[in-house]
Amino acid sequence: MSKAIDFYFDIISPYSYIAHKKIKKNNEVLFNYKPILLGGLHKIANITAPAFNYLKMKNMKNDCELVSKKNNIKFKWNEKFPINSLYIMRGYLVLDEDKKKKYLDKFFDAYWRDNIDLSIKDNLNQILKFLDIDPGLFFKDIQNEEIKEELKQLTAKAFNNEVFGAPTFIYDNKIFWGQDRLEYAIEEFLTKNN
């Protein structure tokens, strides 16, 4: 039996942000963070993201605001949504475990709390510096073929595990899609581990 719930996420996904905030409040369960490129996953799974449908997009904004409010999570819809999260998600892969955590917190907050346009390199640089990450090295590392390939493989593997969106939680081969189902995943974990 696995000791953690797999949590598939992309920083571009507002519901991944909400799930991440909920996870941080939870002390009972361990989570295994599984980075993916959501745009790439949608492509493989032949899914049009809500961001590309006017009414779905409008609903998503409103829903994220409602859900955040109910869960006491600070949230602000990013005016530049969606952007390409490729560099940010590749960047996650080049860091060590300790840095990964800080990086995730900072980028999630920058995009989904502070309304920062992460498609502007200056804004990225500023965050990287705050995290004591050298921007020059960072942008060199994320062009590394192995890193490019790793993100592709992680995304392909997620799809092979029947993940088609983010956030997705998997525990004991059971798949739970959407931040609304985090509680179900936690319940599944606690039932199997108590």
Added chain:
Amino acid sequence: MSKAIDFYFDIISPYSYIAHKKIKKNNEVLFNYKPILLGGLHKIANITAPAFNYLKMKNMKNDCELVSKKNNIKFKWNEKFPINSLYIMRGYLVLDEDKKKKYLDKFFDAYWRDNIDLSIKDNLNQILKFLDIDPGLFFKDIQNEEIKEELKQLTAKAFNNEVFGAPTFIYDNKIFWGQDRLEYAIEEFLTKNN
């Protein structure tokens, strides 16, 4: 201020069935049932239904089973999902208020509890007879141009109100999509009415 929450539904939608069952357990709030043709709505809204994506479909089945179980709702995934709900939804329009309720309960249960193939005319006939509806008259009535036009108009109006899926709840111009948001709609209603 409206005295009821608008509830947009199609009998073909498993989450509409779940919402309907939850609504029946609620005694605090009135609901205004708004029939639509979900397939038609998706077409206008340029949305591919989860039923037409392998992984989304698989997830939906599993999720409906989970949600029903948590809510003590009898549910069985219909092996013949999806079917065209055009006749069934048109049929709802030809009935008087009292019959509408019984019709809805019966057809929802037949499809989402009893796994009955509602694309087979004999099965429809049997249910209609059970409801004391003459099948001959029923099939004549639903070919009526006015009825055809009415369902089209109801669906178009729903879209104009920014409904893009089912179930959708609207109260005081606030839109809540999905059975997961029924509780939010109820809370909105109670806040405004107390």
